[in-house]
Structures are given as C-alpha cells and as structure tokens.
C-alpha cells in the first residue's frame with residue numbers, strides 16, 4: 733500500500749470513530765461527556781468502564797482507561813523561584829514594584845538607544861509604530877490618537893508594560909532601574925511629571941495621570957431593559973427605527989449602513 737493510501741485509510745477510520753461516538757452518545761443521554769480523548773490513555777482493556785457510551789461493535793476495540801483520569805501526570809511542581817520569575821505583575825496601586833529608581837535624563841539616554849528606532853526620539857512614533865507622546869494627540873473624533881499622556885490611567889501600568897513587553901524585539905530584558913528611568917522619561921515627554929522627577933516604587937503610584945477619571949470602571953451591561961419576547965411577538969418588519977446612533981460621535985463602529993430590520 734502506498735503511503736498516501738495509508739493516510740487516506742487513517743483519515744477514514746478517524747472520521748468513523750467520531751461519527752460512531754456521536755451516535756453512541758445520542759443513544760444514551762445519561763452517559764458522561766468524557767469520550768474520545770480516552771483513546772490515547774495508557775492502560776488498555778476490552779470493554780468501556782461503567783457509565784461510558786457503548787462502543788459500536790463494528791469498530792475496532794478502543795483503548796480506554798480502567799477508571800476516569802483525574803490527573804495527567806505531566807510536568808513537575810514549580811519552585812518558588814520559578815514562580816517568582818513569572819509573577820511580575822504590578823498593580824495600579826504600585827503593589828509588585830521592585831526596589832530601584834530612575835530619572836528623566838537617564839531614561840532619555842536609554843530610550844534613544846533601545847526605543848527611539850520605533851517610537852521616535854520624543855515618543856512621536858516612527859512610521860506606524862505607536863506614538864507614546866505628541867502634543868496634538870486627542871481622544872476626540874472617530875479616530876482618536878491614544879498616547880500615554882492622554883489615555884493611560886496609571887503610571888504604574890506603564891512601568892509594568894515596559895517591563896514585561898518592551899523593547900519589542902527583546903521583552904523583559906530591562907533592569908528595574910532602566911524601566912524606572914524610561915518610565916520617568918515618557919511621563920516627562922507627556923508633561924505629566926517635571927524634569928527632575930525620580931521614579932521609584934513610592935513616587936509612581938502618586939502620579940496623577942490626566943485621563944485617570946476618563947474610564948468607566950463598572951460594567952454597565954445589561955444596558956437594555958426590555959423583557960425578551962418568546963411568542964406572539966411583533967414582526968421585525970413592523971418595527972420602525974425612530975432613532976439611531978449613526979452619525980453621532982459615539983464610537984467608530986456606528987458609521988456602517990443602517991440595518992433596516994427587514995426579514996432576511
């Protein structure tokens with residue numbers, strides 16, 4: 733048999749197994765959902781354990797575990813040191829910021845070496861790379877320009893983001909002092925802190941970002957209050973739209989063609 737025919741035969745068998753399982757489960761609705769992956773399990777036996785779907789007699793005998801699998805036995809428990817390597821999150825209130833400090837001047841030097849190629853020397857953004865600071869940036873209009881200064885609510889999040897994600901080609905490679913210095917520089921570019929600002933774990937949480945109160949922190953949904961109609965409902969075609977968000981400066985996604993609510 734050529735290898736391509738062998739592959740075809742394998743695919744056909746796999747398809748048959750899936751269909752077969754589906755049918756078996758439909759026939760015994762009380763059966764537990766666990767099913768196909770059991771075919772990979774180690775210990776083999778001839779009949780499915782109690783409570784498993786009946787296996788169609790026409791198919792080859794599957795290999796099933798003798799009891800339900802409760803753990804896979806992969807990997808090993810990480811050490812406290814290994815966990816610490818991943819637990820780098822910094823909270824808005826500054827919890828998680830490590831010791832260290834950095835000033836605006838030093839930040840400017842590091843930024844020009846490691847960041848300016850993409851973000852521009854003064855954060856103005858090269859090409860399509862994100863702008864981190866520009867005087868004229870505005871959140872108004874349907875295509876707002878988001879910068880650190882006009883958008884980000886917390887300076888501590890800037891520290892976290894740079895620490896974990898930048899520079900783009902070598903994330904999480906900066907030392908805490910470097911991240912503090914660059915954070916100070918970017919905040920200064922955005923006129924959020926003065927030139928003599930020193931960023932550290934005490935000063936960053938105190939920085940008041942301009943858009944700090946521009947976010948809605950609670951989830952307003954559901955924001956409609958009609959009860960669902962399940963029977964004798966109005967025909968969609970009989971409903972007229974009296975007002976829409978189209979053309980109003982709400983979100984960029986309100987500019988498409990109006991849905992006439994006609995039956996489709």
Ligand code: HEC
Pocket residue numbers: 843846847848849850851861862863864878879880890893894898899900901914
């Ligand atoms: C090779 C290009 C490149 C370099 C170099 C680079 N970045 Fe970035 N940066 C990006 C890209 C691309 C994004 C957008 C990533 C995304 O949205 O997932 C980004 C996003 C950011 C953002 C978030 C912008 C926002 O408002 O969403 C910050 C802050 C930032 N970079 C800081 C830095 C700093 C600081 C350095 C230097 C240590 C640096 N970047 C180096 C490409 C780069």
